[in-house]
Amino acid sequence: MKIYDVAVIGGGPAGLSAATSASRFNADTILFEEHGSIGLPWHCAGVVSSRMIRYLNLGGSEKTILSSFDTVDVYLSLRYVFSIRSSIPQLVLDRAAFDRFLADRASSYGVKLILRSRVRSLNYADGNLIDISTDGSSYKCRIAILAEGLPGVLARSLGFNLRKLTMLPSIQYLVHVAPNLDMGIVEVHLLQGLSPPFFAWVIPIDKGVCRVGLASYRSTQLKPFIEAFLSRRFNSWRMISKSRWLIPIGGPLDRTVKGHVILVGDVAGQAKPTTGGGIISSIACGMIAGSIAGSASVEDEYSILDQYESLWRSFFDFKFKIQKIARKAVDRMRWTILSSMVESISDMNREFRVVDLDTQIDLISKLISSPRIVFTILKSLLKL
Structure with missing residues (x-):
């Protein structure tokens, strides 16, 4: 049986980006997608920053x-x-078209895409290889990247603690x-x-x-x-x-690497706790995961997989933590308190200017930099 260097489960932005990056490191890469078409059924509002699209070099x-x-x-x-x-x-x-764009990109780098293939289980075999069972077929790989989305059935079966999600x-x-x-x-x-x-x-x-x-x-x-x-x-x-x-909306998991398995995207909690948006973070974390996995498999040095944890957190952890604080504060509010606070903010300022809506840190900074708004928020929170 052929042994793949990297197997990716899930054909969304996180999985396709991970597979592309792994293949660019000369790793023999396969991707499994349970649906018959990439991008369907369509999920999410599909809003991204034009700056981040350029930053991620997604020309085309x-x-x-x-x-x-x-x-x-x-x-x-x-x-x-x-x-x-x-x-x-x-x-x-157009999320379906965007996902197909990512799939075409992955194929151009040599990723083998297997559609209509639901992965039922992953198990460690001899020699630290991973057995992958789908409906009617079996595969082997050295490293698995789970981009399966929620509710994360495979991740749970491998011992990842998803209760934080x-x-x-x-x-x-x-x-x-x-x-x-x-x-x-x-x-x-x-x-x-x-x-x-x-x-x-x-x-x-x-x-x-x-x-x-x-x-x-x-x-x-x-x-x-x-x-x-x-x-x-x-x-x-x-x-x-x-x-x-x-x-x-719970923020990232405490652990996104375990053995030869990496989590990426929604199943890793790599989305904004404020809104749940995660296209950009999923693509970026997928690129990091694929690069690390591809390098580890080609060099036969699996200890470097742990670098994924620190690398993706260096880009997103601080932002997610600030957004989670904001999410927790809002979650505690009764409607009367929340509506009163929003009305008070509106009375002070009818327009907020930010650099990039996608980051949200800009808006949070604007709110907490105004003493009057901070006073209004604190007064509202004290009524809880």
Whole structure:
């Protein structure tokens, strides 16, 4: 039986980036994707920073961009409160096309893509090799990179502690609405009834077409909640398609490497605790994971796998920690406190200017750098 240097489980941005990087290090790389098409079913709102796309050297992905924006309008119970304006444009991606772009890129570097292949189990065999069992087939590899997403069945089976991951059910509709929406403005709606305090989003795609989504622990209420919101927000709307997925908002795992197995993407908690967004961090961490795994397998020196832990954290750990503090603070708030705080902030400032919306550290810094806003936030927190 052929032995692959690196096997990647999961054909999303994290897995495809990991496989590409491993193959660029001359590792014989295979990737398993359980669905029949890369990019489907589509998940996430698909918003990324134009600066980060350039930084990650993803030239050619421009053809997957549907629209761009630089402003987010924030609403409190459907009433406008303030805007956040970004100096760096944010991009709305066609996620299916973007994932296919990454898949074509991986194939061009020699990655073997196996579609319609669900990995059922991974087990260590003799000589520190890993046995991979799919529906009807078996494979062997030296290093496995799990980019399986949530709920992380394989990661749990290998002993990774995923209890730290906070998985928030979400729903998103692609809808056709009356073509009078300002196509340059993305909306964030703070709504009473979402648990924990989260938000709904409205992202214009084309004339009269937008993505609308929200998240809540009350998974059985997601459909009636989003449809009630749509009916309140728009005079008329028609669903084109819908998707559901789990959003990780608990921050990264304490450990993302174990033996010859590396975790990357949502299953590693490498997403923003504030919003659950993780396209950029997943791609970046995938690149790091693939580079480390490719180098380790080619050099037959597996002790360097632990370098993945420190490398990806050097880029993202601080940001995730700050965002998790913000997430925990908001989670503790009753709706009356949260809405009062947002209204008070709005009274002081109707527009916040940031460098890049994707980082969110900019916005948090703006909020805590104002003594009046800090006083308002503290006063609100003391009422908890």
